[in-house]
Structures are given as structure tokens and as C-alpha cells.
Amino acid sequence: xxxxxxxxxxxxxxxxxxxxxxxxxxxxxxxxxxxxxxxxxxxxxxxxxxxxxxxxxxxxxxxxxxxxxxxxxxxxxxxxxxxxxxxxxxxxxxxxxxxxxxxxxxxxxxxxxxxxxxxxxxxxxxxxxxxxxxxxxxxxxxxxxxxxxxxxxxxxxxxxxxxxxxxxxxxxxxxxxxxxxxxxxxxxxxxxxxxxxxxxxxxxxxxxxxxxxxxxxxxxxxxxxxxxxxxxxxxxxxxxxxxxxxxxxxxxxxxxxxxxxxxxxxxxxxxxxxxxxxxxxxxxxxxxxxxxxxxxxxxxxxxxxxxxxxxxx
Amino acid sequence: xxxxxxxxxxxxxxxxxxxxxxxxxxxxxxxxxxxxxxxxxxxxxxxxxxxxxxxxxxxxxxxxxxxxxxxxxxxxxxxxxxxxxxxxxxxxxxxxxxxxxxxxxxxxxxxxxxxxxxxxxxxxxxxxxxxxxxxxxxxxxxxxxxxxxxxxxxxxxxxxxxxxxxxxxxxxxxxxxxxxxxxxxxxxxxxxxxxxxxxxxxxxxxxxxxxxxxxxxxxxxxxxxxxxxxxxxxxxxxxxxxxxxxxxxxxxxxxxxxxxxxxxxxxxxxxxxx
Numbered sequence: 001x002x003x004x005x006x007x008x009x010x011x012x013x014x015x016x017x018x019x020x021x022x023x024x025x026x027x028x029x030x031x032x033x034x035x036x037x038x039x040x041x042x043x044x045x046x047x048x049x050x051x052x053x054x055x056x057x058x059x060x061x062x063x064x065x066x067x068x069x070x071x072x073x074x075x076x077x078x079x080x081x082x083x084x085x086x087x088x089x090x091x092x093x094x095x096x097x098x099x100x101x102x103x104x105x106x107x108x109x110x111x112x113x114x115x116x117x118x119x120x121x122x123x124x125x126x127x128x129x130x131x132x133x134x135x136x137x138x139x140x141x142x143x144x145x146x147x148x149x150x151x152x153x154x155x156x157x158x159x160x161x162x163x164x165x166x167x168x169x170x171x172x173x174x175x176x177x178x179x180x181x182x183x184x185x186x187x188x189x190x191x192x193x194x195x196x197x198x199x200x201x202x203x204x205x206x207x208x209x210x211x212x213x214x215x216x217x218x219x220x221x222x223x224x225x226x227x228x229x230x231x232x233x234x235x236x237x238x239x240x241x242x243x244x245x246x247x248x249x250x251x252x253x254x255x256x257x258x259x260x261x262x263x264x265x266x267x268x269x270x271x272x273x274x275x276x277x278x279x280x281x282x283x284x285x286x287x288x289x290x291x292x293x294x295x296x297x298x299x300x301x302x303x304x305x306x307x308x309x310x311x312x313x
Numbered sequence: 314x315x316x317x318x319x320x321x322x323x324x325x326x327x328x329x330x331x332x333x334x335x336x337x338x339x340x341x342x343x344x345x346x347x348x349x350x351x352x353x354x355x356x357x358x359x360x361x362x363x364x365x366x367x368x369x370x371x372x373x374x375x376x377x378x379x380x381x382x383x384x385x386x387x388x389x390x391x392x393x394x395x396x397x398x399x400x401x402x403x404x405x406x407x408x409x410x411x412x413x414x415x416x417x418x419x420x421x422x423x424x425x426x427x428x429x430x431x432x433x434x435x436x437x438x439x440x441x442x443x444x445x446x447x448x449x450x451x452x453x454x455x456x457x458x459x460x461x462x463x464x465x466x467x468x469x470x471x472x473x474x475x476x477x478x479x480x481x482x483x484x485x486x487x488x489x490x491x492x493x494x495x496x497x498x499x500x501x502x503x504x505x506x507x508x509x510x511x512x513x514x515x516x517x518x519x520x521x522x523x524x525x526x527x528x529x530x531x532x533x534x535x536x537x538x539x540x541x542x543x544x545x546x547x548x549x550x551x552x553x554x555x556x557x558x559x560x561x562x563x564x565x566x567x568x569x570x571x572x573x574x575x576x577x578x579x580x581x582x583x584x585x586x587x
Contacts, residue, residue: 014422015429018425019429026442029442140567141563144570146522146538146566148538149555149558152541152548152559153556160548243431246431247437265437266526269440270441270527278438284430284434285434288430
């Protein structure tokens with residue numbers, strides 16, 4: 001187990017290096033000269049000499065590999081340089097915006113856990129009942145709801161008409177309720193469907209028949225025996241959604257006028273602030289890879305017998 | 314096969330929605346009562362009338378016409394994307410299975426890199442680099458999604474390659490190209506078509522998301538996501554403007570999803586449908 005963890009962790013290093021090189025090339029070929037933008041910020045009529053001076057000051061005069069090493073070392077020292085949109089240190093921006101998005105995503109994950117598992121269990125327990133059919137019908141549409149539209153609908157009904165919430169974000173946890181709910185609905189619907197079919201395929205296994213023969217009730221079999229065995233695909237997907245949710249939160253942040261890392265990334269892209277953008281993208285990729293890794297570990301912990309199957313493939 | 318599809322109500326509903334949207338996209342100019350781009354400020358937020366069946370938007374443009382033309386953007390961008398993605402996926406996926414060990418490792422590594430970047434992020438970055446435009450949206454979504462298609466084809470192909478009929482074909486002297494085109498691809502097609510159909514829903518949502526974020530399309534385009542963005546400023550006075558485009562996106566995406574999932578049930582009944 002320990003050896004496996006170390007092996008997996010090491011195997012992520014080349015992928016991360018690849019991701020960072022890809023992002024860096026994006027900076028290098030974005031066509032906008034950061035030195036010129038910063039020089040012109042201080043002085044509209046910046047002379048070429050001044051721009052050149054800024055370039056040297058910011059260490060942008062080196063060759064591509066040199067600049068890459070400088071930028072990548074930022075992930076260890078915390079110094080990514082200056083953002084050309086906010087004129088602050090990129091690390092400061094990220095430190096300010098990241099917790100907001102993390103809160104939003106965290107709350108969405110909480111909604112997902114709380115809402116999807118009971119529904120899936122009920123669907124599997126009462127297979128082909130009206131409840132099951134209804135849930136399946138609703139979830140297939142729910143998976144296709146554009147989150148930004150759902151966000152607006154929630155705002156229209158709950159904020160504009162009912163006045164339970166405000167359209168502009170409220171301080172504290174209340175401001176997160178609507179965006180996180182809108183963000184998580186498609187995820188919830190997807191997970192309900194997946195978990196239901198995972199539970200059903202487990203329910204057709206021999207050990208379930210044996211448990212039935214022993215006289216255990218269906219509910220008990222479902223909760224005590226099948227539940228755990230049906231979890232691995234859900235854990236995998238759940239962890240995969242994490243990265244998607246961070247980016248999806250960019251959309252929610254635009255709808256609910258929240259300032260988080262997602263909207264920061266988009267505004268950085270729109271204003272060609274490629275250093276900030278690439279830094280954000282690498283951070284999101286790190287979170288994504290880490291989440292997949294954690295999901296993998298949870299699965300091995302839940303069902304150690306997967307390990308054997310996994311090594312074969 | 315067709316008989317089985319027609320007997321499945323979910324598949325029929327999905328097909329009807331898909332056909333309706335495709336037809337709307339094709340004959341939008343005939344259906345639309347007005348020019349979707351014609352601005353008439355006098356008619357700002359005009360009520361529904363015989364000339365404008367669903368009223369007018371903030372610039373006095375006909376809402377119904379804009380919604381109908383929106384189908385063109387949705388279909389016209391997502392279908393070419395899916396065509397290209399399928400071709401790329403089939404080519405690289407089979408190449409990685411049949412092209413030897415080095416090819417497999419290299420492709421797998423590149424896929425790993427792209428898969429660890431969420432699709433929307435890649436898309437946003439590409440549009441940021443290339444600028445607005447239809448072709449750029451297509452490129453952005455393809456760069457964001459090709460690795461998933463390649464992975465899928467590779468996974469399907471790996472399962473098929475282990476089967477006896479491939480071995481039999483090899484023993485009887487079947488060349489590598491012929492093996493891929495005559496045996497491998499036809500046999501992974503059913504699963505791949507299911508994957509493609511459900512991916513269309515994802516692509517439609519992604520295009521609207523780009524348009525909503527103001528990436529890729531010029532402002533004022535009658536794309537559904539862009540219409541939502543334009544309408545978001547009048548959430549207090551005219552919330553109904555926000556409802557229509559979202560319903561269009563939802564129904565279109567759901568049509569493909571319904572059909573795709575029903576197709577999966579039909580094709581893979583008896584197998585593990587996870």
C-alpha cells in the first residue's frame with residue numbers, strides 16, 4: 001500500500017511538469033508583452049528604453065527556459081510576479097480569491113453528498129416504483145441544466161420575487177447558498193444516476209442472494225452490504241467533479257457577482273494577463289490531480305480487492 | 314435495431330427533440346417571423362403581438378426569431394466539433410492501441426496532461442490566446458476534449474483487441490490497417506456512438522457557457538448563452554427574457570442525452586451499464 005502511494009505520487013510529477021510547460025507556452029505566445037503593459041500603466045507614453053528597463057526588472061529578458069524556471073520556482077517561493085490587470089502581486093490576488101471559490105466548491109460538494117446519496121438509495125431500494133421513475137426522469141434533465149441559467153432562475157424566484165435572498169452577494173454563509181446549490185444540481189443529478197446503477201449492479205451479485213437467503217431485510221442488505229461495495233465509482237467521479245466545479249464556479253461567480261478565483265481567471269484571460277491566468281490554471285490542475293489521487297486512495301481503502309484488478313490492467 | 318429504438322419511448326422522445334432542433338436550425342429563416350438582428354428601439358420590451366409572437370428584447374429585436382436562429386449556432390458549432398473530435402479520437406485511440414508500445418506511452422502521457430486540465434479551462438485559455446471567432450471556439454473545445462475521446466476509443470479498443478476474432482483475423486494474415494478499419498472500428502462503433510451522443514449535450518452546454526462568459530462570440534449574437542448574458546441586466550423588470558434561452562439550451566441538451574442513454578440501454582442491455 002505504502003509503495004503504491006509513493007509510486008502514484010511520483011507518477012504525477014511528469015504530468016504536472018507537462019501541464020506547467022503547456023501553460024507557460026501559452027504565456028509566451030499570447031502575443032501581449034507584459035513589460036509594455038506595466039510600463040504603460042505608469043506612463044502612457046513609455047519609451048522603448050523604459051519598457052526595456054521594466055523587462056529587465058521583471059526578469060522577462062531571459063530565454064524561454066530561464067523564464068520558465070523563474071515562473072515555476074514561484075510555486076515554491078510564492079512569488080509569481082506582478083499581475084498586469086490588478087497591478088498587485090499574483091500571489092496576493094490568489095490568496096484573496098482562492099478561499100472564496102474553495103468555500104463555494106466545498107459547499108457544492110456538501111450539497112452533492114447530502115442530496116445525491118439518499119435519493120440514489122431510495123431509487124435502488126424501490127426500483128421501478130413511481131419515485132424511481134420520477135427521479136430518473138428529473139435527473140436526466142437536471143444533468144443538462146446550464147448552471148448559469150439555473151442560477152438566474154433561483155435569483156428570480158428566491159431573490160427578486162420572494163425576497164428571501166438578495167441579488168447582490170450577502171456576506172457570510174448565506175451568500176454561498178444559492179450559487180453553491182445552482183452549481184451542484186447537475187453534479188447531483190449525474191451522481192444519483194451513477195450511484196443508482198452502481199447499487200443495482202451490486203444488488204444482482206451472488207452475495208446479495210446469499211444475504212437474502214439468510215433472511216436479512218432488503219433495507220439492511222442495501223445499507224450494510226451493498227452500499228460500501230457500490231461506492232468506488234462514485235468516489236472516483238466525485239473527485240473528478242472537483243476540478244470541474246472549480247471552473248464551473250467561474251460561471252456562478254459571474255452570475256452572482258462574487259469575486260473568486262474563477263472570475264479572476266476569466267478576467268485574466270480576457271485582458272490577456274497570461275501570467276496570472278497560467279498560474280491559476282496550474283493551481284486548478286494541481287487541485288484536480290490531488291483530488292483524483294485522494295479518490296483513488298479512498299477506493300483502495302474501501303475496497304482493497306480493487307488493488308489486484310488494477311495492477312493487471 | 315431501428316425497431317428496438319422505436320419501441321423505446323425514451324429514445325423516441327430524444328429523437329423527436331433532436332429532429333425538431335435540427336429542423337429548426339435548417340429552416341430558421343422560413344420559421345422566423347422577423348430578422349433576428351433588426352433593432353427597433355421603439356419596440357423595447359414590446360409585449361407579444363401578432364408580428365412579434367414572443368415580444369421584443371431590450372433593443373426591440375424579435376425574441377422568437379432570435380431563439381429560432383439560436384438553434385443554428387448550437388447545432389452549427391457542436392456538430393462539426395463532434396465530427397472532428399470523433400475522427401481525432403478514432404485515429405489517435407486506435408493508433409495508441411495498434412501503434413506499438415512507445416506510441417502508446419507517449420500518447421497516454423499527453424492525454425494525462427490534457428485530462429488534468431478541466432475542459433472549460435483549456436477552452437478559456439485557447440480563446441484567450443486566439444481571440445474571438447467561430448473557428449476559435451471549435452478549436453478551443455476540440456483542444457479541451459480530444460484527450461477524453463482518445464482515452465475512450467483506446468479503452469474500448471483495448472478490450473476488443475483481446476478478443477478471439479482479432480486473433481483469428483491476425484492469424485489469417487490480416488494487415489494492420491485492414492484490421493483497424495474492417496474489424497476494430499466497426500466493433501467499437503456502438504459504444505462510441507453512445508459516447509458521442511451524450512458528448513453533444515456537453516458540447517452544447519459548453520458553447521453556451523462560453524457565450525455567456527462573453528468568450529468567443531461577438532456581443533449581440535443570437536446564441537442562447539449570449540442572449541442570457543444580454544438579458545441578465547434586466548433581471549428585475551423582465552425576468553421572462555432570462556427564461557426562454559435557458560429552456561432552449563436545456564431541451565436541446567436533454568434531447569441528445571435522452572437519446573444517448575436510451576441507446577446505451579438498447580445496445581448494452583445485459584452488460585454492465587456503468
